[in-house]
Amino acid sequence: MQDEPDVAVLRLGHRPGRDDRMTTHIGLTARALGADRALFVGDASQSKETVDDITARFGGPFEAEVIESYRPIIREWDGVVVHLTMYGERVQDVEAEVREAHADEPVLVVVGAEKVPFDVYEEADYNVGVTSQPHSEVAALAVFLDRLFDGRELEREWEDADRRVVPMETGKRVVEADDEE
Numbered sequence: 001m002q003d004e005p006d007v008a009v010l011r012l013g014h015r016p017g018r019d020d021r022m023t024t025h026i027g028l029t030a031r032a033l034g035a036d037r038a039l040f041v042g043d044a045s046q047s048k049e050t051v052d053d054i055t056a057r058f059g060g061p062f063e064a065e066v067i068e069s070y071r072p073i074i075r076e077w078d079g080v081v082v083h084l085t086m087y088g089e090r091v092q093d094v095e096a097e098v099r100e101a102h103a104d105e106p107v108l109v110v111v112g113a114e115k116v117p118f119d120v121y122e123e124a125d126y127n128v129g130v131t132s133q134p135h136s137e138v139a140a141l142a143v144f145l146d147r148l149f150d151g152r153e154l155e156r157e158w159e160d161a162d163r164r165v166v167p168m169e170t171g172k173r174v175v176e177a178d179d180e181e
């Protein structure tokens with residue numbers, strides 16, 4: 001988020017066709033819940049396009065990138081690497097330490113699709129489980145980001161949006177972003 005060290009989300013193991021929707025949702029969730037960037041490994045240009053389109057309409061800043069190789073990103077990350085996995089330490093046990101580290105350093109959050117190679121477990125500073133139950137990378141990412149930002153992401157301001165949703169009890173209202181209430 002603005003004025004804080006970067007948070008990037010690295011999505012491993014994208015299988016074109018099969019994972020298009022999940023990879024897109026990783027990008028949208030990263031954007032909506034306070035991350036600055038999403039990095040998609042492999043042939044995920046469709047997901048990048050969708051996320052870029054949402055950013056253009058609903059605001060940013062947020063960057064989505066397609067990359068070929070994840071190993072250099074993890075190895076050369078100048079900050080903390082958190083790999084989300086059901087086999088990891090409990091998020092509630094490590095969240096304070098990661099938050100403290102994020103006060104000074106960028107955080108790379110790694111999520112998988114299919115089986116994640118073991119070197120990722122070894123290279124990560126933290127392997128973190130959002131419960132030790134198998135579920136979804138999108139759900140794990142959402143809970144982790146909310147814990148990382150301690151809820152601040154819900155108050156975030158969006159720049160360069162051309163539309164804005166007006167929260168309401170019933171119904172749907174979307175206005176030009178510059179419009180006064």
Ligand SMILES: C[S@@+](CC[C@H](N)C(=O)[O-])C[C@H]1O[C@@H](n2cnc3c(N)ncnc32)[C@H](O)[C@@H]1O
Nearest residue numbers: 084085086111112115116129130133135137140
């Ligand atoms: C559908 S899972 C498949 C994981 C795969 N079976 C493996 O052993 O690596 C896809 C991704 O969701 C995330 N995930 C699923 N359950 C999780 C949990 N309880 N805590 C944290 N991340 C989780 C992980 O990032 C995982 O790589």
